[in-house]
Amino acid sequence: MAAADLLLTNYIPVLLATVVGFIMVITALLAARLLAPFSQEAGKGTTYECGMLPLRRASTNVGMRFYLYAILFVIFDVEAVFIFPWALSFIGIGAFAYWLMVIFIAILALGLGYAWKKGALQWR
Amino acid sequence: MTTEETTQPVADFSGTIWAEVDRALSGVTVRPERGLLDVIAHIPRDEVVTALRRLKTDAALHFDYLRSLTAIDREADGIEVVYHLYSTDKKHNLTVKTTLPTTDLNVPTATTVWRAANWLERETAEMFGIQFTGHPDPRTLLMPEDMTDVHPLLKSHPLAEIEVLQGEGMGYPEEGA
Amino acid sequence: MVTERAREFDTQDLLINVGPQHPSTHGVFRMVLEIDGELVKDVIPYIGYLHRGAEKLCETMDYRQGIGFMDRTEYLAAFNAELSYVMAVEALAGLEVPERAQWIRMILCELNRISSHFMFMGAFGVDTGVMGTPFIYGWREREGIIDLFEEISGDRMMYAYFRPGGLAWDVTTNFKARVREVLKSITQGIKDFDGLFTENEIFVARTKGVGYISAEDAIDYGMSGPSLRASGVPMDVRKDEPYLKYSEIDFKVITGEHGDVFDRYHCRLQELRESVKIIEQCLAKMPDTGPIMPEKMPRMLRTPPGEVYLRTEAPRGEYGVYLVSNGGNRPYRLKVRSACLSNLQALKQMSVGQYVADAILVLGSIDIVLSEVDR
Amino acid sequence: MFDRLPLPSQLDRTIMAGGTIAGLVAAPVLIVLLGLQITGTISAAEMVFYMAAGVVLGGALGAVLIKNIVHASLSLIATLLGVAALYLLLLTEFIALVQVLVYGGGVIILLLFALMMTNAQDDPIVQDGSQKPFAFGVAVLIGGVFVTALLDAQWGDPTAAVIPFVDFGARIFRDFSVPVIIVAVLLDIALTGAFVNARRAEAHDEEARS
Amino acid sequence: MKGIAKSLLTTLSTFSRKPVTRDYPNVHKTLPERDRAFPLLLWDQEIDEPFCTGCHACERACPVECMTVLMKDNPNHKSVGGTSSRRKIIDKFWIDYARCMRCNICVEVCNFDAIAMNNTWTGHETSVHDRKDLVMDLQMLLSQSHAGAIKEWVPVIGQTNE
Amino acid sequence: MAVTPGMVTTPESPVTVPVITPEPVEVPLPVIPGEHPNEAPRLVPVELRPGKALYKQVLPGVMQAPLDLLLGASRKSSLWPMTFGLACCAIEMIATFMSHYDLDRFGIVPWPSPRQSDVMIVAGTVTKKMAPAVKLLYEQMPNPKWVISMGACATNGGPYTRYDRVLQGVDKIIPVDVYVPGCPPRPEALIDSLLSLQDMIMEERGSMGR
Amino acid sequence: MIPIENFLVLSALLFAIGFYGVLARRSAILILMSVEIMLAGVAINFIAFASYLDHDAFSGLVFALFVITVAAAEVGLALGVVLRLFRERRTANVDEANSLKW
Amino acid sequence: MNTDLFGLQVNVWADAALRLQLIVVFMTVVVMGLIWAERRILGRFQQRIGPQKTGPFGLLQSVADAVKLVGKEDLRPKNADPWTFELAPFLVFIPIFMGFVIVPFLVGWNIKVLELGLLYFVAISSVNIVGWVMAGWGSDNRYAMIGGLRAAAQSISYELPLVLSLLAVAMVAGTLNLDEIVRQQGSVPYIVWQPMAFAIFFIAALAELNRAPFDIPVGESEVVGGPFVEYSGIRWSMFMLAEYAGLLIMAVVGASVFLGGYAWPLGEELGLGWQVVLVGAKAGLIIFAVFWIRASLPRLRIDQLMGYSWKILLPLVLVQILVNGLVLVYGWSEAILGVVGLAGVVALVSITGRAANRPRQIPARAAALKGEAA
Ligand code: SF4
Ligand code: SF4
Numbered sequence A: 001m002a003a004a005d006l007l008l009t010n011y012i013p014v015l016l017a018t019v020v021g022f023i024m025v026i027t028a029l030l031a032a033r034l035l036a037p038f039s040q041e042a043g044k045g046t047t048y049e050c051g052m053l054p055l056r057r058a059s060t061n062v063g064m065r066f067y068l069y070a071i072l073f074v075i076f077d078v079e080a081v082f083i084f085p086w087a088l089s090f091i092g093i094g095a096f097a098y099w100l101m102v103i104f105i106a107i108l109a110l111g112l113g114y115a116w117k118k119g120a121l122q123w124r
Numbered sequence B: 001m002t003t004e005e006t007t008q009p010v011a012d013f014s015g016t017i018w019a020e021v022d023r024a025l026s027g028v029t030v031r032p033e034r035g036l037l038d039v040i041a042h043i044p045r046d047e048v049v050t051a052l053r054r055l056k057t058d059a060a061l062h063f064d065y066l067r068s069l070t071a072i073d074r075e076a077d078g079i080e081v082v083y084h085l086y087s088t089d090k091k092h093n094l095t096v097k098t099t100l101p102t103t104d105l106n107v108p109t110a111t112t113v114w115r116a117a118n119w120l121e122r123e124t125a126e127m128f129g130i131q132f133t134g135h136p137d138p139r140t141l142l143m144p145e146d147m148t149d150v151h152p153l154l155k156s157h158p159l160a161e162i163e164v165l166q167g168e169g170m171g172y173p174e175e176g177a
Numbered sequence C: 001m002v003t004e005r006a007r008e009f010d011t012q013d014l015l016i017n018v019g020p021q022h023p024s025t026h027g028v029f030r031m032v033l034e035i036d037g038e039l040v041k042d043v044i045p046y047i048g049y050l051h052r053g054a055e056k057l058c059e060t061m062d063y064r065q066g067i068g069f070m071d072r073t074e075y076l077a078a079f080n081a082e083l084s085y086v087m088a089v090e091a092l093a094g095l096e097v098p099e100r101a102q103w104i105r106m107i108l109c110e111l112n113r114i115s116s117h118f119m120f121m122g123a124f125g126v127d128t129g130v131m132g133t134p135f136i137y138g139w140r141e142r143e144g145i146i147d148l149f150e151e152i153s154g155d156r157m158m159y160a161y162f163r164p165g166g167l168a169w170d171v172t173t174n175f176k177a178r179v180r181e182v183l184k185s186i187t188q189g190i191k192d193f194d195g196l197f198t199e200n201e202i203f204v205a206r207t208k209g210v211g212y213i214s215a216e217d218a219i220d221y222g223m224s225g226p227s228l229r230a231s232g233v234p235m236d237v238r239k240d241e242p243y244l245k246y247s248e249i250d251f252k253v254i255t256g257e258h259g260d261v262f263d264r265y266h267c268r269l270q271e272l273r274e275s276v277k278i279i280e281q282c283l284a285k286m287p288d289t290g291p292i293m294p295e296k297m298p299r300m301l302r303t304p305p306g307e308v309y310l311r312t313e314a315p316r317g318e319y320g321v322y323l324v325s326n327g328g329n330r331p332y333r334l335k336v337r338s339a340c341l342s343n344l345q346a347l348k349q350m351s352v353g354q355y356v357a358d359a360i361l362v363l364g365s366i367d368i369v370l371s372e373v374d375r
Numbered sequence D: 001m002f003d004r005l006p007l008p009s010q011l012d013r014t015i016m017a018g019g020t021i022a023g024l025v026a027a028p029v030l031i032v033l034l035g036l037q038i039t040g041t042i043s044a045a046e047m048v049f050y051m052a053a054g055v056v057l058g059g060a061l062g063a064v065l066i067k068n069i070v071h072a073s074l075s076l077i078a079t080l081l082g083v084a085a086l087y088l089l090l091l092t093e094f095i096a097l098v099q100v101l102v103y104g105g106g107v108i109i110l111l112l113f114a115l116m117m118t119n120a121q122d123d124p125i126v127q128d129g130s131q132k133p134f135a136f137g138v139a140v141l142i143g144g145v146f147v148t149a150l151l152d153a154q155w156g157d158p159t160a161a162v163i164p165f166v167d168f169g170a171r172i173f174r175d176f177s178v179p180v181i182i183v184a185v186l187l188d189i190a191l192t193g194a195f196v197n198a199r200r201a202e203a204h205d206e207e208a209r210s
Numbered sequence E: 001m002k003g004i005a006k007s008l009l010t011t012l013s014t015f016s017r018k019p020v021t022r023d024y025p026n027v028h029k030t031l032p033e034r035d036r037a038f039p040l041l042l043w044d045q046e047i048d049e050p051f052c053t054g055c056h057a058c059e060r061a062c063p064v065e066c067m068t069v070l071m072k073d074n075p076n077h078k079s080v081g082g083t084s085s086r087r088k089i090i091d092k093f094w095i096d097y098a099r100c101m102r103c104n105i106c107v108e109v110c111n112f113d114a115i116a117m118n119n120t121w122t123g124h125e126t127s128v129h130d131r132k133d134l135v136m137d138l139q140m141l142l143s144q145s146h147a148g149a150i151k152e153w154v155p156v157i158g159q160t161n162e
Numbered sequence F: 001m002a003v004t005p006g007m008v009t010t011p012e013s014p015v016t017v018p019v020i021t022p023e024p025v026e027v028p029l030p031v032i033p034g035e036h037p038n039e040a041p042r043l044v045p046v047e048l049r050p051g052k053a054l055y056k057q058v059l060p061g062v063m064q065a066p067l068d069l070l071l072g073a074s075r076k077s078s079l080w081p082m083t084f085g086l087a088c089c090a091i092e093m094i095a096t097f098m099s100h101y102d103l104d105r106f107g108i109v110p111w112p113s114p115r116q117s118d119v120m121i122v123a124g125t126v127t128k129k130m131a132p133a134v135k136l137l138y139e140q141m142p143n144p145k146w147v148i149s150m151g152a153c154a155t156n157g158g159p160y161t162r163y164d165r166v167l168q169g170v171d172k173i174i175p176v177d178v179y180v181p182g183c184p185p186r187p188e189a190l191i192d193s194l195l196s197l198q199d200m201i202m203e204e205r206g207s208m209g210r
Numbered sequence G: 001m002i003p004i005e006n007f008l009v010l011s012a013l014l015f016a017i018g019f020y021g022v023l024a025r026r027s028a029i030l031i032l033m034s035v036e037i038m039l040a041g042v043a044i045n046f047i048a049f050a051s052y053l054d055h056d057a058f059s060g061l062v063f064a065l066f067v068i069t070v071a072a073a074e075v076g077l078a079l080g081v082v083l084r085l086f087r088e089r090r091t092a093n094v095d096e097a098n099s100l101k102w
Numbered sequence H: 001m002n003t004d005l006f007g008l009q010v011n012v013w014a015d016a017a018l019r020l021q022l023i024v025v026f027m028t029v030v031v032m033g034l035i036w037a038e039r040r041i042l043g044r045f046q047q048r049i050g051p052q053k054t055g056p057f058g059l060l061q062s063v064a065d066a067v068k069l070v071g072k073e074d075l076r077p078k079n080a081d082p083w084t085f086e087l088a089p090f091l092v093f094i095p096i097f098m099g100f101v102i103v104p105f106l107v108g109w110n111i112k113v114l115e116l117g118l119l120y121f122v123a124i125s126s127v128n129i130v131g132w133v134m135a136g137w138g139s140d141n142r143y144a145m146i147g148g149l150r151a152a153a154q155s156i157s158y159e160l161p162l163v164l165s166l167l168a169v170a171m172v173a174g175t176l177n178l179d180e181i182v183r184q185q186g187s188v189p190y191i192v193w194q195p196m197a198f199a200i201f202f203i204a205a206l207a208e209l210n211r212a213p214f215d216i217p218v219g220e221s222e223v224v225g226g227p228f229v230e231y232s233g234i235r236w237s238m239f240m241l242a243e244y245a246g247l248l249i250m251a252v253v254g255a256s257v258f259l260g261g262y263a264w265p266l267g268e269e270l271g272l273g274w275q276v277v278l279v280g281a282k283a284g285l286i287i288f289a290v291f292w293i294r295a296s297l298p299r300l301r302i303d304q305l306m307g308y309s310w311k312i313l314l315p316l317v318l319v320q321i322l323v324n325g326l327v328l329v330y331g332w333s334e335a336i337l338g339v340v341g342l343a344g345v346v347a348l349v350s351i352t353g354r355a356a357n358r359p360r361q362i363p364a365r366a367a368a369l370k371g372e373a374a
């Protein structure tokens, strides 16, 4: 079998898993539809708010912190993306690749350090 | 029943802090009374907050702790507002009372003296219909927010009827049955 | 345009409604937290969801009938509540309580303090997020104490056992042995809690420096009990104005220094140990036999006109009963000075500027009993 | 009618209408694709390609057309994950997984946070700009030009080849060392830039509040 | 980390202990003698009639007013040729268990020792589907004592304030 | 209704019945006699609109029976109460969940949200201030749902009946399935009530479309 | 095997859709999303060429990787700008933010 | 395109479908078992019994719960956003389920051996967080909203330590193929060479699974169940299923990558029975530890939680990777790795302890706000 076919075959279960997962949820929902009683009572559609009627549509002022952490995550996620191929191949290339990665990580660590220093990691 | 009946002779204040209180409250109309465990000082309503502040700031008395604030409905004789004071370092007690006529239930707020008075006054206000003038947050405390005309602790406020759900023949029998 | 929008935006801080039905409000307390991100900007407490008129009803009850209602105002430490009430009646009526009854009252009250503190530990532990374990520890120890109470008084929570003048009936014959037995399991429980929390880094990180209140503020708000003592004010009615036999007992008033959540927790933990000590002393000093009621008790107790404000140290702080009599067999006016109400007032002071999670901890750390707050 | 039927409240009009339309559109396509596959006209890979392409294009269309921005971003997720499937079909396993890792986990969360900090707070519905028709024209033009050009060109019949992952890594770190460092610096700049921005915004908030 | 280890060990030690659970529906804990469930009326086994004379003392003393007492002339009184020395006897008696707060006051005020708190499990397992069923009438109040299951409530023997 | 004046009958008049003219009713708000006008509308009983399970409508009766049995059995073994303590009774309720009684043995575990709970244990005094919240929480529970009224207060106001801020029994606003007397009931009594609720569920399993 | 044209046409369409979004949308965040779509189209193109035509050099792959990387960085940075804009102007609409003196 | 399914030659599609069917059954059963076990174990930790009356030893408890949840009305609040609310269970559950594809249960019994299995695992497990945010946003509930945001913030913060700690092992193993990684541990499990990576993996896994002490998104005492407050019945049980399936996957992956899965200590040639016992025991150990921690530790606060990941775990795991690289590229002995790893664990412990025992202080901002409020 060609390498290409092999690769695609490998991912057949992944495709199927998506479908099966979907089917599972749908089946469960349908089963509930069949077995569960449904009614429309007056207060049922209200949002749970510890027994009080909700005041207005829930909206939230998401702190800037959440966003900062998300940026940090994206940046370091990308870093991880670079580390992955490196991790498996650097031995073959030798010390050069290793030190390249050290520099790479160091630069990013610098950024993290800067953010840390500036209090971006401090959740106030 | 009025408080006069329980008033002890004035000579009886030995061993209490009355002398100190009297000194601190010079200039304020105050009528002492010997209570069971401490001295009760009757102060007219207009002067009560001044007196309370003096009692708090006076170095020798230093009543920095408001134990309790409540009122007593004396029906025809008006409503008494009662302050129980305590000093956390001098460790002595004092009861301060002021009487409001039923026609005019107003008394200056003590929240300016102790923050502790805040909720206590709110409670007293809604329970007796007293107005604490100058109160920073005059909402109801225990009653629903839109019920400002019900004052359950007044003697005139009736108790509810017991709901009779007693099966056949389970109503209370007529008198003499 | 811009400024208008800005103003609009500023009022848009998220309001979350916590309670009246919320796992961590210990009953039907409700507070509205105004939060900015995760920080609490304002707390608006709402109480009164359990206002059921104990004071009003007691005005229609004779003194013995009122005891049951007192039980129910402070259901976690019913003995302590009963004690204040009956002592107020005794003070008004001028009754002398036999010595043995006083010792028994002391033991029972301290035991009740222990059980109440244990329940605090449990509920507080659950607030910090441990899955049930502390809750169960606390209730396990409480169950032991409750069993003892039940043997003595016949009920698990609402004992109705103290009477003006003494006790309703005598304790069981194996009382002392049973108390010792219970004390042993309590000691184990204290150890469990100590091990579970006191040094736990996460617990410490969550509680130290959180919910701070200074001694001055605490006094100004009229706080009392362990919540006040944690701020460093050694105010304890048992020491300052001893009642029962506390003057004959050697015990420390536990104070904290920092006035934060951890101190409030730790004060209670140490108070548990103190209470155990007190009970041990009481057991040693208590006479084995003797009367528990004064000789001549009227069938229907009447009090001379007068008034008394009687305070005792309940687990949550100063439980005061202000009793006004007009000479009948029932109070003319009864006011319960609730420690929780005053402690709760300081909630805003303590939790503003903290994280949402901390606000919950602060609420847990002042250990409220809603029926005492609302009565 | 909807009130009378013992319908669960959640199967309300939106979902029913949406689901019906989606089902009506998707079902025939799926059936055709399956039929083609079974009869051997197209390979399984091609079938998957068409499905993925449908998801990608549908998602992209949704992302640019839907008014509710949260829904638009949901739709974008479909596109980005579908693109990962396309990468897979292009036999680049690694890039596909990277796509899932970076976009599925990171960028989308970032976008959602940003959305929730802005419009989605109260009113997630946005109005599109007035240059819609113009934009439509330009887009059709560009798309048309590209597609005709692409279809016109003679691509021969090249076949895809699998690129071993290890070789790929070696290649990057041997031959592209300078770009890698540049990427690091770029990321750093993005990081600090974002922080500075966020800090300014926060400082502004403080000001506005006080 | 030491503290975390300590908490982990604490819970582990709990893990190794025996559960304290009482297997309730199968195992009933022995109730203490003084247990107070709900008030019951006692049956005078000697004369074969209730002790209760319907004197209303308990009814008046009950803080929650959950009792209703009706008395009648005792048909078994000596004066009419019976064996009992009770001139009056209980005619109808209701206690609303749904309202009773188990305060024991009715027991204390009764001069005839005619009422006692149920200290058996039957007094506790009383859940019903209709709250009217919680209003106990004379027959139900007497049945347990009549059968000999309940005699009198224990602490009354000791010193009480009556 | 009003009796129109001047309808006095004379012996000569054949009409002996006073004419009663209905007056137009203007106040749609239900008013409970003796209630504070602000409060009365909040205290009306919850409006029940029981729903039906689909299988009850589509399946023939024979096939329903095993499903009823299965559902009934599992519902009864997995009663999740909402943690809802109101007053003193709540302490005993919590005690019931604790190690000495351990309701988890019966599969009964408390959940904080009404959405995941099956049974509401009203443990304690329902004041009129709290009553709307109780009602709302009950309404927010998904069907099928049950209510246990625990303790004297929830059943009919208990010791506090005579205080007019207290609701005289929670069954004024929501339907109650099991009443547990006691003030507070022992934990065993609560377990007993849950067991009797389980029996009830098994008995009523066929009609349980609530 | 899937013909290469399929991928190329798809990428062109994606690019066009993204382009439409950039032009038609007013909310800055939505514009960024559209840019993401365009970049995805471009990356598909790169990879298609790399794996179909450039069997051993695969620079296209590396380029695609860099595209993804840069896109992520760009989103992070640009959203930062948008957020700041929003905080100061209370709007995320590019039309309203046309005066750049802040 | 045929492949080998337990000795039979079947079409790849059929093979995948069959194996997935097996997983569906297996997952359902194990998840139910896990829920039962959790309740029993937590019960023991609290000196009580746990489910007991439903079926023998309460074994049917989870079944009863599941059936009941199916027969429970399935609500959606009126104001909820229909699309997000409806789609959230799918988005949460499907990625978790897809994660099963690479889990190396036993020799030949995993669904597929992917060359980039580890990368696949980390990539796919990061997707479901979108579902959490959707559930939170769509419910129109403040608790849910806050819970969803917290979940997202927490998950992205701990994703990196998780990924990188797995990567550290992959470096030593020289492959991302999970099966291969397990096989290489025939004699020594990687926990010996990479103890710190394991510690970090465990902590990060706890956080990813929203398990105590990192359960702030679902913390009962704060947000009453987090993003799922408004979900009832079957949808809610989908979330639960996903949660426990995630726990299962994480435990098996952890057991395979660090504890040697089915290979250690006796090599992979063992019979199926022994392999089941080995994997079960190792995964069970991890799961037990999770439950144990749940019964003992308080919840962290959000700032502490985020800080812990970014300030402590991430730097440490980066150092671990660089050290691994150094040792590997210069061909030093693996023992160095073990020693360094142990030192790392010590560092982790002491830094954690130090971080927790900061001196008490009132934050300046809190003080300022307090002034405002007073
Ligand atoms: S029980 Fe006792 S007090 Fe009550 S009516 Fe009968 S005899 Fe009188
Ligand atoms: S026990 Fe108390 S409440 Fe109950 S009937 Fe007797 S007196 Fe009334």
Ligand code: SF4
Residues within 6 Å of the ligand: C072, E101, F087, F088, F089, F090, F123, F124, F125, F150, F151, F152, F153, F154, F158, F159, F182, F183, F184, F185
């Ligand atoms: S029934 Fe009794 S114990 Fe229960 S809430 Fe009411 S007063 Fe408290």
